[in-house]
Amino acid sequence: MAKPLVAIVGRPNVGKSALFNRIIRSRVSIVDDSPGITRDRIYGDAEWCGRTFAVVDTGGIETDPPNDISAKMRVQAELAIAQADVLVFVVDSRCGITSEDQEVANILRRARKPVVVAANKVDDPRHFDYGLYALGLGEPIAVSAVHGIGIGDLLDAIADGFPEKAALDEAEDERIRIAVIGRPNVGKSSIVNRILGEERSIVSDLPGTTRDAIDSSFEFEGEQYAIVDTAGIRKHSKVSESVERYSVLRALRAVDRCDVAVTVLDGTEDPATQDTKIAGYAHDAGKAAVIAVNKWDIVERKDATAREYESKVRDLLQFMPYAPVVFVSAITGRRISKLLETICTCAGQHRRRVQTSLVNKVIEDAVLRNPPPDEKGKQIRILYAAQVSAKPPRFVVFSNYPEYIHFSYKRFLENVLRDSFEFVGTPIEIALKRRE
Numbered sequence: 273m274a275k276p277l278v279a280i281v282g283r284p285n286v287g288k289s290a291l292f293n294r295i296i297r298s299r300v301s302i303v304d305d306s307p308g309i310t311r312d313r314i315y316g317d318a319e320w321c322g323r324t325f326a327v328v329d330t331g332g333i334e335t336d337p338p339n340d341i342s343a344k345m346r347v348q349a350e351l352a353i354a355q356a357d358v359l360v361f362v363v364d365s366r367c368g369i370t371s372e373d374q375e376v377a378n379i380l381r382r383a384r385k386p387v388v389v390a391a392n393k394v395d396d397p398r399h400f401d402y403g404l405y406a407l408g409l410g411e412p413i414a415v416s417a418v419h420g421i422g423i424g425d426l427l428d429a430i431a432d433g434f435p436e437k438a439a440l441d442e443a444e445d446e447r448i449r450i451a452v453i454g455r456p457n458v459g460k461s462s463i464v465n466r467i468l469g470e471e472r473s474i475v476s477d478l479p480g481t482t483r484d485a486i487d488s489s490f491e492f493e494g495e496q497y498a499i500v501d502t503a504g505i506r507k508h509s510k511v512s513e514s515v516e517r518y519s520v521l522r523a524l525r526a527v528d529r530c531d532v533a534v535t536v537l538d539g540t541e542d543p544a545t546q547d548t549k550i551a552g553y554a555h556d557a558g559k560a561a562v563i564a565v566n567k568w569d570i571v572e573r574k575d576a577t578a579r580e581y582e583s584k585v586r587d588l589l590q591f592m593p594y595a596p597v598v599f600v601s602a603i604t605g606r607r608i609s610k611l612l613e614t615i616c617t618c619a620g621q622h623r624r625r626v627q628t629s630l631v632n633k634v635i636e637d638a639v640l641r642n643p644p645p646d647e648k649g650k651q652i653r654i655l656y657a658a659q660v661s662a663k664p665p666r667f668v669v670f671s672n673y674p675e676y677i678h679f680s681y682k683r684f685l686e687n688v689l690r691d692s693f694e695f696v697g698t699p700i701e702i703a704l705k706r707r708e
């Protein structure tokens with residue numbers, strides 16, 4: 273099921289990222305503890321009263337070129353309005369309303385979306401500033417992100433703004449959902465167009481609709497696919513240039529709804545940090561991942577060119593060694609069908625379920641070969657393992673002392689599962705649980 277998206281907006285220093293962290297705290301997934309990545313998190317899942325939703329801290333969205341704060345806030349607010357279901361407007365209760373707050377409020381008032389005002393830094397009820405009612409955006413909710421005060425009330429108000437569940441449900445279908453993501457100009461829309469075929473007309477935005485959930489379907493070698501809404505498809509719509517160019521939220525949203533995320537790189541340039549972030553969304557969201565290196569037609573190639581490029585990609589995307597790299601050209605169409613085949617393989621691995629008896633056999637053998645070292649005088653035993661869900665494959669490993677099992681040993685178990693069952697193109701997750 274697609275999740276509602278909540279966007280946190282406001283001027284700098286009001287506590288957006290503190291509030292973001294507070295809201296997603298309970299849901300930091302185990303894939304995050306991969307060593308060697310320091311990506312700032314601006315996007316995460318949270319749950320309140322049984323509803324899962326996604327949260328984005330718009331303060332963390334990069335919006336080059338504007339260095340000017342007010343331009344930046346405007347872009348962030350516009351993005352939030354275009355993509356989110358509920359907007360959380362954070363103000364600093366201790367400062368009263370500043371002109372920057374006013375500016376954001378003016379944009380939000382026009383949004384026709386639920387807005388919840390979070391009056392932050394009310395560490396003590398006396399700090400609450402009644403002047404905030406003057407924003408004209410409903411009742412401000414007093415919170416302290418740092419001290420965790422008022423968060424339940426805030427989440428209640430946020431949840432009130434969620435669309436009905438039914439409105440978000442994707443039709444139950446077996447199509448493999450693909451999201452094509454990447455920096456501007458790497459060739460995302462060219463790839464999408466190439467995949468869909470020239471003769472196909474692409475659905476365009478209806479003016480005034482902001483919830484874009486139109487997917488383009490196609491068939492390839494007997495398999496049904498859908499390309500979920502991405503920046504590229506809507507290139508020629510009326511959305512303003514700035515919003516179009518920095519369509520991070522749109523990419524995140526597309527990733528949320530997909531099975532396989534294809535991160536497109538421009539083969540004429542070295543992969544860059546921004547690519548790490550973009551591919552990282554797919555990894556964090558537990559999606560299957562493929563890296564498409566595009567524009568390979570104009571790259572001057574020698575024997576080792578592709579291998580060298582791939583090793584640069586591997587260096588940068590160390591957290592997703594499982595993602596296949598495919599060299600393509602959207603312009604000539606070369607290896608686009610290879611790309612589709614790879615997508616198909618990865619989707620299959622992503623939804624794969626391995627029999628419990630096989631999982632146990634493999635884990636048992638591995639533990640015999642390499643038992644977990646004793647820790648703090650405790651003899652650690654691995655008792656039982658099973659795959660508990662798919663998309664992506666999640667495993668639970670039971671132990672008498674799960675808390676003493678080292679990260680490196682968990683990594684070892686993960687590698688064992690990968691070596692035995694492959695899982696090409698998909699992250700896998702392992703949770704350690706206690707059993708006496």
Ligand code: GDP
Pocket residue numbers: 282283284285286287288289290291331392393394395415416417418419
């Ligand atoms: P952002 O720029 O809006 O993302 O703001 P940050 O989350 O980085 O917070 C800015 C500053 O305000 C930091 O020094 C935080 O520690 C502080 N801050 C955030 N929330 C609270 C709060 O509830 N109470 C107090 N006293 N300080 C807070």
Ligand code: GDP
Pocket residue numbers: 454455456457458459460461462463504566567568569570600601602603604
């Ligand atoms: P997007 O912003 O990522 O959607 O990128 P576009 O699909 O709009 O492509 C950006 C530019 O790169 C356009 O000028 C395309 O013609 C060009 N381009 C896209 N794919 C290829 C390719 O495979 N080879 C070459 N030579 N140019 C490409």
